Amino acid sequence: MVVHRPGQVLVLDSTPMPVKLRETVFGDAVTATLTLALDLYTHGLPAFRLTLQSDTSVDVAMLLRDVMLPLPMRDGWGEDMEWPYAGVPADVIAEFAGHQVAALPFFAPETVTTDHGGPYKNHDLVEAEREIGCRILPARVLRQTDKFAVERQFLTIQTMLFEHLLGFTGGDVADRGADPERDASLTLTQAEHVIATWIVQIWQNRKLGEYGPSWAPGEDHSPNTLFAAAMEQGGFDLDFPEPSFYYKVLRQHHVKIHPRRGVKILGLWYHHPVLDESRFLQPSARGGKRAGQWVVRSDRRDRRQVFFQDPADHETWHILRWRGLPPEGEIPAFSEKTADALLTHVRANKIRIHSESELLEHLLEILGSVTPVDQWPSQAKKKAGKKQRAAQAREMTRAQAAAADRPSVAATSVPADEHVPTEMPAAWAEHARTIDRAVDADRRRRREEALAGISPVAPPTLHEALNRRPMFRLPPPDGSEADTTVQEEDA
Numbered sequence: 001m002v003v004h005r006p007g008q009v010l011v012l013d014s015t016p017m018p019v020k021l022r023e024t025v026f027g028d029a030v031t032a033t034l035t036l037a038l039d040l041y042t043h044g045l046p047a048f049r050l051t052l053q054s055d056t057s058v059d060v061a062m063l064l065r066d067v068m069l070p071l072p073m074r075d076g077w078g079e080d081m082e083w084p085y086a087g088v089p090a091d092v093i094a095e096f097a098g099h100q101v102a103a104l105p106f107f108a109p110e111t112v113t114t115d116h117g118g119p120y121k122n123h124d125l126v127e128a129e130r131e132i133g134c135r136i137l138p139a140r141v142l143r144q145t146d147k148f149a150v151e152r153q154f155l156t157i158q159t160m161l162f163e164h165l166l167g168f169t170g171g172d173v174a175d176r177g178a179d180p181e182r183d184a185s186l187t188l189t190q191a192e193h194v195i196a197t198w199i200v201q202i203w204q205n206r207k208l209g210e211y212g213p214s215w216a217p218g219e220d221h222s223p224n225t226l227f228a229a230a231m232e233q234g235g236f237d238l239d240f241p242e243p244s245f246y247y248k249v250l251r252q253h254h255v256k257i258h259p260r261r262g263v264k265i266l267g268l269w270y271h272h273p274v275l276d277e278s279r280f281l282q283p284s285a286r287g288g289k290r291a292g293q294w295v296v297r298s299d300r301r302d303r304r305q306v307f308f309q310d311p312a313d314h315e316t317w318h319i320l321r322w323r324g325l326p327p328e329g330e331i332p333a334f335s336e337k338t339a340d341a342l343l344t345h346v347r348a349n350k351i352r353i354h355s356e357s358e359l360l361e362h363l364l365e366i367l368g369s370v371t372p373v374d375q376w377p378s379q380a381k382k383k384a385g386k387k388q389r390a391a392q393a394r395e396m397t398r399a400q401a402a403a404a405d406r407p408s409v410a411a412t413s414v415p416a417d418e419h420v421p422t423e424m425p426a427a428w429a430e431h432a433r434t435i436d437r438a439v440d441a442d443r444r445r446r447r448e449e450a451l452a453g454i455s456p457v458a459p460p461t462l463h464e465a466l467n468r469r470p471m472f473r474l475p476p477p478d479g480s481e482a483d484t485t486v487q488e489e490d491a
Contacts, residue, residue, distance in 0.1 A: 005234060006227050009040040009137075010067065010109035011150040012120065014055050018158055020167035020184035021191050023052070023393030029167065029181035030390055032188060034195075035060065037067050038150045039105070040113075041230070043211050044223030045153070045199045046105050050192050052397045057122035058300060061249040062405045064132060068108050068241050070101040071200070074193065077102065081200050085228045096240065102200050105227045108239045111135045115147060128249035132241070161198050165191075188397060243407035247307050247317050250297035254290040257281065262320060263296055263306070266336070267343045269356050270296075270306050270320035284311070296320070300336035301398040324356035324363070331360075333399030334367060341366055367395075 003009050014035040023030050035049040047066035049059055070093055073082060083090040083101040093101045112134050114120035120138075129136050139146035162168055163175075167184030170176040177183050186194065204224045213226060221229070255263045257280050262271030274280070283292030298306040304325060310316040325331070334342075342363050346353060353359055 003041045006039055006041045006044075006105060006230050007107035007109050009111045009113060010046075010064075010134075011038045011040055011113045011147055012036070012060065012063070013038075013115060013147060013150045013154070014117070014119075015154050017050065017162070017191070018169045018171070019162050019165050019186070019191065020169060020180045021052075022184055022187050023390065025187060027187075027393065028389055029184040030393060032191065034154075035063055036150055036153060037063055038153050039107075039223075040149055042105065042223040042226045043149065043153075043208055044105050044204055044227060046107070048195060048199070050188055050195070051401070052188060052394045055119050056300060057119045057125040057128075058250065058405075059401070060119050060125050061128035062246075062401075064109065064112070064128060064134075065241055065245055065249075065405075068106055068132070068239070070097045070106050071104045071196070072097070073100040073102050074196070077197070077200070084224065085231055088231075103224060104200050104204060105224070108132060109134045111137050113137045113139055113147065115139050116141065124249065124251045127252075131245065131248050157195075157198075160202070161195070165194070244315070244317065246405055246407055247297055247309065250299050250307065253296045253298060253306075254293040255296055256283070256293055262323065263294070263308075265296060265298055265306050266303075266339065268303065268339060268359075269323045271323050272308070272318050272320045274310070274318050275308075275320070279312075299402050301402040302333040303336055303339045304331075304333055322356065324358075324360040326360070331364070331367070333395065333402070334363065335395060335398050338363075338366060338395065 012035065014033055017032045017034040019032075020029040021032050022028070030052055033051050033053065033055050035051070035055050036045060037047045038045055047063050049055065049063045049066075051059055070083070081103050083093050084103050085105070090101065109132065112129055114136075116138060119125065126136060163170075165186065167180050167186065168176060169180045205222045207220045207222055208226065213221060253263075253265050255265065257263055257275055258269075259276075259281055261269050262275050263269070280294070284294045286293060286295075294308070296306050296308050304322055306320045308318045308320055310318060342359065345351075345362060345366065346359070351362070
């Protein structure tokens with residue numbers, strides 16, 4: 001496949017990170033899974049994810065959302081790591097995003113290429129890709145060339161970064177230290193920050209070499225400058241996913257609403273006062289195979305709540321809490337795996353459950369092996385083994401990732417557990433319309449010139465295109481002193 005523009009083909013893949021991490025600062029050594037998204041045109045890395053367990057379809061869906069969102073600046077990042085691309089000033093992007101944006105491209109992918117792993121074939125991920133509007137192009141079986149770029153990228157990161165970190169395990173015993181688990185010092189959060197800094201500061205500005213574009217022979221392009229040159233030629237489609245994207249890519253459940261108990265999702269009952277309204281006690285207007293049923297969505301990483309879209313405005317999402325939960329914050333999150341273990345325990349022991357609150361007692365017994373017992377004074381303290389502590393770390397990171405992915409509640413007087421408004425700010429919509437009009441006008445002009453027989457202007461070289469802006473000032477190819485005067489923008 002010939003790739004002509006950024007975002008045309010996005011390649012996804014996952015691999016165990018060859019560096020041992022700490023579950024906490026003083027915790028045990030664990031292995032994380034690294035998931036990369038690589039743009040095949042620029043060889044840039046617009047997004048990545050670190051998880052303490054094998055990635056799920058939700059993690060991959062959120063990775064696709066990260067590709068479409070600008071990366072915020074972080075503590076310790078200087079001005080040289082801010083947004084530097086031509087065509088869209090940094091102030092415009094910062095106003096859209098509400099924060100200063102790092103020098104990492106973001107775009108809506110057109111085609112997504114993956115392998116045949118379980119998370120990538122999941123129906124929820126396929127639905128997420130349809131929500132984005134991209135095509136799915138699975139790699140052919142036993143055709144390594146379909147994903148060679150991202151496979152090589154893992155090796156590049158290992159050579160340039162991972163080999164220099166404490167706890168590196170390597171490909172064989174000759175590449176590692178005497179005890180990688182004892183050497184491990186980075187937590188998951190610290191490792192994520194190190195990788196993000198390496199991508200923005202080093203990889204995105206590194207020369208592509210043999211991966212450079214054929215239309216610019218002899219020019220030293222990096223992923224960032226190649227992206228900028230492409231934006232100079234074809235424009236930039238500024239398209240942010242709406243906050244409701246998070247809910248729309250979660251797993252769907254088609255259920256009926258019980259007048260008193262609420263809705264039953266995978267064996268657990270959930271409720272919210274809004275479900276007591278008369279409009280929800282009637283069958284929904286849905287037809288077809290799911291006639292009369294309501295749609296509820298769940299995040300398998302955190303089963304304490306599910307989400308229900310209000311059919312009145314299609315913008316408000318109600319958070320339905322599990323009926324067995326005590327007041328907010330008294331127990332930690334539990335994942336789908338723990339919920340399945342809870343229901344299996346109840347069925348295997350033929351335990352009669354009269355209310356969801358009775359399930360909580362059995363849940364605490366199960367969580368006692370994966371959650372610090374001292375969080376519940378009524379439980380007898382017991383020393384957890386290494387396996388239990390690793391399970392605890394996975395539960396915590398799943399919950400933290402789910403909370404970070406959920407859109408924040410707007411600063412209103414409505415409590416957080418009432419509803420989550422997902423309206424796009426008016427400034428975003430107005431800026432998007434302005435940019436769309438400019439892009440459409442440029443395309444019309446190009447079509448009119450083509451119909452009139454006017455020869456298109458040759459694409460500018462790297463120095464011609466990027467030196468139009470002071471932030472892209474580069475030395476001339478002949479090695480002479482660069483002109484440091486600020487050139488005026490074309491009208």
